[in-house]
Amino acid sequence: MGREKAAKEALNLLRGRLCDPTFVFKPLSDSPESNYSKLKFIISSSVTDACNNSILLLGPRGSGKIAVLELVLKDLLLEYPDMISVIRLSGLLHSDDNCAFKEIARQLCVEHDLLFSKMASFDDNSQFMIAMLRECGLAHKTIIFVLDEFDLFAQGKQRVLYSLLDAMQSITSQAVVIGVSCRLDADQLLEKRVRSRFSHRKLMFLPPSKEDLQRLLGHILSLPLDSTLPRDYAVEFNAKLQNMLADEKFKQTIYTYMNSDATVNHLLRFLFRAVSYMDLGSGFLALENFKTALPNIQRQPKLECITDCSILELYILVCMKRLEVKEQNLYNFNSVMTEYKSIHDTFQTSDYYARNVCLRAFEHLQQRELICFTDNRGHNQSVEFRPVKLLISSYELQQGLKSYRSCPVILLKLMDREA
């Protein structure tokens, strides 16, 4: 097939992969020290030994906790087909005990083909759950409770948690409770009764190390050799990819990006952007794709605002900055005008506009939210007398001026002097 057609197909394949969490987390799960193997070992030993267990999965949002859990559950359901049933609750929806018990009863009914009655009371639902736990214990079925947003269950009286964990203290039930949370101190939020019954196992989902990152990039972006894509194209693509991954500049770009947020999810968003910039003519990923994607994803809206300003507006901003540096905490349009005049007098600039033109520019700045009034009342006063303040930092202003297409030199000099 033509080069372009192959490139399009490869692009679709890569984009599809980046949106599929089960594919992404597979290589991180291969080593025996990984969270995947630890979690799998704990759950499978609970299932085979027929004992109860509880565990917490902790880590920042987007680090793959639910993805790894789903991988483990999928594999376990294949290994032990009739011995596991999974009940999923979410702290956002089910933190109230009535809702939680109703949902547990409903899911149990669905799993075991029973009729669920919406009229069942709280008592009935909790009796049902205890009875089902006992029955499943006798039938050697393990029930796995997955509690998403675990820290939200720990609000209020924590009845749901207490009932679940208490039911696990009896010999007749076989259950595993898995809590997933992004708060690292989730177990400190538990009441002491509940904490005593919880088994204190924690699995931390830390950001991937540099070697893991390299492996992950290679796994996601390499094309498979045995698919509908032409083989020589795939081989060449992979070779170019390996070269690029080993390049220092590429590594710098990735590390710079990951410096603010190191979770896998964040990286995937960046990769999606970068891969979408792939040149379909040549059909290969290049370093330029990644370099273009970086500023597009790390946007600075205020900087972009500044590049759209007119020269007069820039003058006004610089005047306000100078007033701030001179420690004048309260200034208004009139003081800005005074400063503007003094600059004109000192440096004999060519850009000197009339007062009403400046007022118009001032109002533009305020609409664009680069400046704002400091007082909320005082709408009776006219615009010229109300105190104002800057909404951008001096660093951003400086950057904006530097990237402005034809910034007057005088402004740059003034800003540098302030810095």
Place this chain on the structure above:
Amino acid sequence: MPAIVRSNADSTPQKRRLRSDAAAAQDSQPSIPVKWKSPRRCTSASPNCPSNRAAIDSSENPGKSPLKKSPDRFIPNSKWSPVDTEQMRAVKEALHVSTAPSTIVCREDEQRRVLEFCKVCMEQEKAGSLYICGCPGTGKSLSMEKVKQLLVDWAKEQPDVLSINCTSLAKTSDIFSKILGDAQRRKKANGSTTSALQQLQNVYSQNPLSSAKKMMLIIADELDYLITKDRAVLHDLFLLTTLPFSRCILIGIANAIDLADRFLPRLQSLNCKPMVVTFRAYDKDQILTILQERLLALPYLVFQPQALELCARKVAAASGDMRKALCVCRSAIEVLEAELRKSSSNFNLSTVEKALFEQQTTAADILRKQEIDVVRLDHMVVALSKTYRTPIVDTIQSLPQHQQIVLCSAVKLFHGGKKDTTVGELNKSYMDFCKSTLIPPVGSMELSTICRVLNDQGLLKVGQSRDDKSKRVTLRVDEADITFALQGIRFFRNCFQQFCSKHID
């Protein structure tokens, strides 16, 4: 053994001992476990075991400690082989929280007091109330189950027993309907409008009919769930025992020591305050005794004595919670299993190389050479550190750089004694830091995202505000933790040194 018809008999792996088997086996084989034939037949660790022998011991003399026998009865006959899944499972079951031991050691005194009280009440056909308090994990519910059993065995006419956990009540006043029981509740359905409480009060204030009634033992677990704003339910419950013809013995269980004083002041004036039995937290010797008692049933040595002692010492110093101790022991066994798996995978690699040259040795032989057949002190140390150490330091060290810089600037801001600040101030501090270390700072949008991420993780607390810059920020983590975590990184070390020296000046 009677044949048991089970579905999926072929597909379920026979690794586990099935409880249905054990239940049937109990009737047919009341064996006394003298000969340690195989752990499968070892019945004294299982809760379904013929507790005749143990029950006879404790019912005669709940006060005599069964550990009059010297601790060197704990001599194993054989070595534990951890690769044997059956043995491993037996060990884990012996140490599981849900396995109720047949004899409850170290609580004999408390059990005796409660039992005496109940016996006196039953003999005199009087009502009484008792309040049991103690930290979680001190054996309260377990002991009450035992007392219930003993009382039922001892009494000539069986009392009614109601064992209820107050968390399972939808409304606090439901407890009275539960006490009333199903029969009475149905009677109520024919048009009367009296509540369950009023019915109970009527029944207990009337005379002769009720004297023919049986005594009722009520065990209310987690009593503090009944506390309402006006404490009416709790008062009414305890006042039931003061009515002239009342027949109930009420035992309330909770965690607070002063619940009776704080929430039941009216009873003091009526001179019928409940008797209080305190279950103190376990100390090191008690924890050690209990652990050894549980492991007594196994014929092999599982833990090195020093390892058990370390566990008992640590848990006793921290909380005295028995569940914690059992959890730590199970954790130590898992550490051992992990070590086994790692060594066997290394072994597999090496056999491929050496297969041509040396004889094939089995895994068990290799293990015996390496002596991984007992839980050692180092396993226990790892398990204890996993349970008691917070992951804060690790997490801070693994944060991306800009998030660490934000935390560091927050520490700097709060160093002078301030406790909270705004996002705007934090922003300024962050920019200063970046300028001084020549790192390009991220934009303000990214910074508010970073603050939100740190808030989600529980490291910072960011308040609500309409304006992004005026949200209040406080640290949720100790400053010392952050300093400790970041000091290893040279980048931050200079920063901390700077303001540490400033602080001294």
